[in-house]
Amino acid sequence: MQYHTMIGGGGASAPDTSKTTKLERYNSYIRRVNSTKLLQASSKLLFRVTLLVALLLIFFFTLNYPPLSSGDHHLHATNNLLSSAFYGGGAAWEKQVRHSSTPRRPNGFSVLVTGAAGFVGSHCSLALKKRGDGVLGLDNFNSYYDPSLKRARQKLLSKHQVFIVEGDLNDAELLNKLFDMVPFSHILHLAAQAGVRYAMQNPLSYISSNVAGFVNLLEVAKAAQPQPAIVWASSSSVYGLNTQVPFSESDRTDQPASLYAATKKAGEEIAHTYNHIYGLSLTGLRFFTVYGPWGRPDMAYFFFTKDILQGKGINVYVTQDEKEVARDFTYIDDIVKGCLGALDTAEKSTGSGGKKRAPAQLRVYNLGNTAPVTVGKLVGILESLLTVKAKKHVIKMPRNGDVPFTHANVSQAYRDFAYKPTTDLAAGLRKFVKWYVSYYGIESRVKKEFDSGTNEHTDD
Numbered sequence: 178m179q180y181h182t183m184i185g186g187g188g189a190s191a192p193d194t195s196k197t198t199k200l201e202r203y204n205s206y207i208r209r210v211n212s213t214k215l216l217q218a219s220s221k222l223l224f225r226v227t228l229l230v231a232l233l234l235i236f237f238f239t240l241n242y243p244p245l246s247s248g249d250h251h252l253h254a255t256n257n258l259l260s261s262a263f264y265g266g267g268a269a270w271e272k273q274v275r276h277s278s279t280p281r282r283p284n285g286f287s288v289l290v291t292g293a294a295g296f297v298g299s300h301c302s303l304a305l306k307k308r309g310d311g312v313l314g315l316d317n318f319n320s321y322y323d324p325s326l327k328r329a330r331q332k333l334l335s336k337h338q339v340f341i342v343e344g345d346l347n348d349a350e351l352l353n354k355l356f357d358m359v360p361f362s363h364i365l366h367l368a369a370q371a372g373v374r375y376a377m378q379n380p381l382s383y384i385s386s387n388v389a390g391f392v393n394l395l396e397v398a399k400a401a402q403p404q405p406a407i408v409w410a411s412s413s414s415v416y417g418l419n420t421q422v423p424f425s426e427s428d429r430t431d432q433p434a435s436l437y438a439a440t441k442k443a444g445e446e447i448a449h450t451y452n453h454i455y456g457l458s459l460t461g462l463r464f465f466t467v468y469g470p471w472g473r474p475d476m477a478y479f480f481f482t483k484d485i486l487q488g489k490g491i492n493v494y495v496t497q498d499e500k501e502v503a504r505d506f507t508y509i510d511d512i513v514k515g516c517l518g519a520l521d522t523a524e525k526s527t528g529s530g531g532k533k534r535a536p537a538q539l540r541v542y543n544l545g546n547t548a549p550v551t552v553g554k555l556v557g558i559l560e561s562l563l564t565v566k567a568k569k570h571v572i573k574m575p576r577n578g579d580v581p582f583t584h585a586n587v588s589q590a591y592r593d594f595a596y597k598p599t600t601d602l603a604a605g606l607r608k609f610v611k612w613y614v615s616y617y618g619i620e621s622r623v624k625k626e627f628d629s630g631t632n633e634h635t636d637d
């Protein structure tokens with residue numbers, strides 16, 4: 178202060194220059210010291226703020242992540258970590274879980290749909306939600322096929338207020354948390370490792386999802402209060418090498434031709450056990466080659482469409498004795514009606530406190546179309562709808578788990594919940610192709626006649 182007055186004040190007499198220079202140097206020294214102190218103080222402050230933010234972030238994420246399942250197979254682990262990181266736990270997450278699973282109609286169901294971002298799962302979730310049931314989805318968004326299709330289905334569901342929890346069936350802690358939060362009346366269990374031929378490439382993924390995952394879900398369900406009724410997806414493949422046609426529920430199912438089929442059959446036996454010991458109400462639905470809009474890209478009708486449009490060759494299988502291979506292709510809307518019918522007629526589970534109190538319902542039904550079509554004819558319908566000739570390679574079916582034909586007898590499902598398929602393959606594939614070209618933005622490549630409906634398939 179004193180120096181400042183002296184320097185800045187000026188005087189009448191001539192200035193003493195040596196004194197002034199010293200003072201200026203001293204003053205500049207003081208400024209340097211002050212600015213260094215300021216710099217130190219601000220870096221300390223910055224460091225503290227950064228530390229605080231880091232601690233807050235760690236705290237937030239620790240609270241919000243549901244723990245990862247130890248049983249997850251490697252394919253899904255990274256995905257789970259990421260998805261849990263963004264969606265699991267927390268007040269906002271819990272609010273979405275509760276809101277999504279609350280029914281909006283009197284006596285409506287509250288349904289946990291596993292595999293909700295999958296093909297059948299997404300269709301069923303929408304149908305349940307539309308009629309006023311509460312629906313909570315669960316899906317691990319694995320990369321068995323293009324996860325962006327699953328994300329697109331998730332987006333569609335979220336527009337209809339269906340929330341999908343991202344997690345794995347093997348994550349008992351997550352499942353318990355969901356059951357602690359919501360008194361589910363039903364589980365529609367559709368999550369699975371699908372695909373007959375892929376079982377030779379990745380056998381353990383079938384055990385992890387279709388056996389261990391199912392058992393994990395049943396363990397949680399048996400202990401839940403109230404115990405939910407469970408409807409779940411078995412498969413036509415359980416009939417394996419059965420030669421009696423059409424396939425009836427009482428036919429033998431002890432000759433699975435693939436590991437996929439064996440795990441679905443194992444599921445049926447496991448269902449028997451949980452029904453017998455714990456009084457869980459269980460209904461298995463044997464789906465017959467389900468197809469339609471938003472379908473699975475790993476299935477023949479789907480990748481045939483893609484390959485035909487891209488001018489690539491397709492393999493059309495025939496049996497070892499060169500007979501045509503056939504499937505009882507079933508349209509998705511018929512399957513959805515079957516699933517809802519099974520849910521509507523499912524009786525309550527009878528156990529409580531993890532103990533059976535009375536005998537409970539145990540059912541299994543075929544859900545097929547009752548009209549098998551050869552793969553050759555399927556290709557013919559696609560050629561007609563796409564107005565492109567397929568480059569067909571007719572080859573003998575590799576020994577990879579495929580069966581030569583399937584054909585459902587659905588009289589039991591008809592008797593118990595009026596299941597009656599109404600869409601034939603030509604009509605169903607027309608709807609599929611319409612969706613396909615729109616979803617992949619290639620309408621213009623498929624002839625205009627398609628929409629006018631003048632190119633109905635004729636046998637060739």
Ligand SMILES: O=C(O)[C@H]1O[C@H](OP(=O)(O)OP(=O)(O)OC[C@H]2O[C@@H](n3ccc(=O)[nH]c3=O)[C@H](O)[C@@H]2O)[C@H](O)[C@@H](O)[C@H]1O
Binds near residue numbers: 411
């Ligand atoms: O009902 C089921 O439980 C199963 O249905 C479905 O299996 P599949 O009936 O085998 O369907 P999908 O692969 O579309 O092959 C269709 C036809 O094309 C033939 N096929 C297949 C591939 C090929 O390159 N060439 C060929 O001719 C092939 O030989 C077959 O005849 C589900 O994928 C499965 O998850 C399960 O749900």
